[in-house]
Amino acid sequence: MERVEDLLKTALGEIEHLLTTKTVVGEPIVVNGNTIIPLIAVGFGFGGGGGAGETSKPENKGAGAGTGAGAGIKPVALIIVDKDGNVRVEPIRASSSAIEKLGEAVVRVMDARKKETAAA
Numbered sequence: 001m002e003r004v005e006d007l008l009k010t011a012l013g014e015i016e017h018l019l020t021t022k023t024v025v026g027e028p029i030v031v032n033g034n035t036i037i038p039l040i041a042v043g044f045g046f047g048g049g050g051g052a053g054e055t056s057k058p059e060n061k062g063a064g065a066g067t068g069a070g071a072g073i074k075p076v077a078l079i080i081v082d083k084d085g086n087v088r089v090e091p092i093r094a095s096s097s098a099i100e101k102l103g104e105a106v107v108r109v110m111d112a113r114k115k116e117t118a119a120a
Contacts, residue, residue: 007067008048015044015069034109037079039089044071078105083113 026038051064078090090105 007065008046011046011048011067011069015046015071031106032110032113033083034106034113035081036105036109037081038075039077039079041074041076042071043074044069046070080105080109082109 024040024042026040029036029038046069047067049064049066051062053062054060075092077092079087080090081087
C-alpha cells in the first residue's frame with residue numbers, strides 16, 4: 001500500500017506543478033501598443049489503485065499498485081487592453097480555435113485604431 005500512496009503523491013505533485021496562475025492566465029501579447037491576454041480553462045483527473053494479500057498457493061503471493069492521470073487545457077477568452085486603457089473580454093466560442101480567435105481580436109483592435117486615427 002505504501003507504493004500506491006507514493007505513486008499518488010507523485011502524481012498530485014506533478015499536477016500541482018501544472019496548475020499555476022500562468023497556466024490559466026497566459027502571457028500577455030503586445031501588438032502595436034494593444035495588449036491581449038489569453039484566459040485558459042484547465043481540467044485534470046487522477047486515480048489510484050491498490051492491492052495486497054496472499055493465497056493458499058505459494059506461487060500467488062499477491063500484490064498490486066497503479067496510478068493514472070490526465071489533463072487538458074482549453075482557451076476560453078481573451079482580455080484585450082487597448083492603447084487608451086480600455087479593457088474588454090472576448091469569449092472564445094467552442095467552434096473556433098484559439099489562433100483564429102486571437103487573429104480576429106487583433107484585426108478588430110487594429111480596425112478600431114484605424115477608425116479612431118481617421119476620425120481625429
